[in-house]
Structure formats: structure tokens, C-alpha cells
Amino acid sequence: MDLLWQSPEPLAATEVRDALPGSPAITTVLTVLTRLEGKGFVTRERDRRPHLFGATLSRDDYMAELMHEVLTSAPDREAVLARFLGRASKTETDHLRKLLGS
Known part of the structure; x- marks a missing residue:
């Protein structure tokens, strides 16, 4: 969430992964972002590829x-x-x- 809060624009999952220490697998990053989306913490822009993720609240x-x-x-x-x-x-x-x- 810190990365999404710090970014002025929504981020692709690869951008999130690249900014994390240890470079976790992209599937792990996507799983976490999808779960955060399901809980209402994250929005996903699905109208383009790659999908972009942003925080719903500051x-x-x-x-x-x-x-x-x-x-x-x-x-x-x-x-x-x-x-x-x-x-x-x-x-x-x-x-x-x-x-x-x-």
C-alpha cells in the first residue's frame, strides 16, 4: 500500500514488483493486489493492458x-x-x- 499511496498515478503490477525488495514473483504481487481490490483498498483500471492499480483512499x-x-x-x-x-x-x-x- 505504501507504494500506491506514494505514487501520484496508478501503477502496473510489474512496477509494484520492481519497487519491492527481493523482487517477489509477479503472481504473488498480482495475488496481493487482487485481494486488496476485493477488500476495497485498491482499484484496478481494466480498460488497458497492463491493468493499473491505485489506492482507493489516501x-x-x-x-x-x-x-x-x-x-x-x-x-x-x-x-x-x-x-x-x-x-x-x-x-x-x-x-x-x-x-x-x-
């Missing part, structure tokens, strides 16, 4: 979704938020205050 959007998922599943959201903020740096809490407008 890294920031993905991370925000993970955070929202954790909060949604928590039985006590307030406790989770309190612990999260308790571990945040002063810079991070200042930034949160700015985003919240207070």
Missing part, C-alpha cells in the same frame, strides 16, 4: 477510517478518547484544539 483517509472504526467499536468512547489524548503531545493537543476551533 493514507490519511485510511488512517482516519481506522480511528473511526476503533471509536465505533469501543463500549466507552469517552474513555478511549481520554486515553488517546492523555498520550498525545502538547503539539498534537494544540493542533486538535485548533482543528476544533477552541
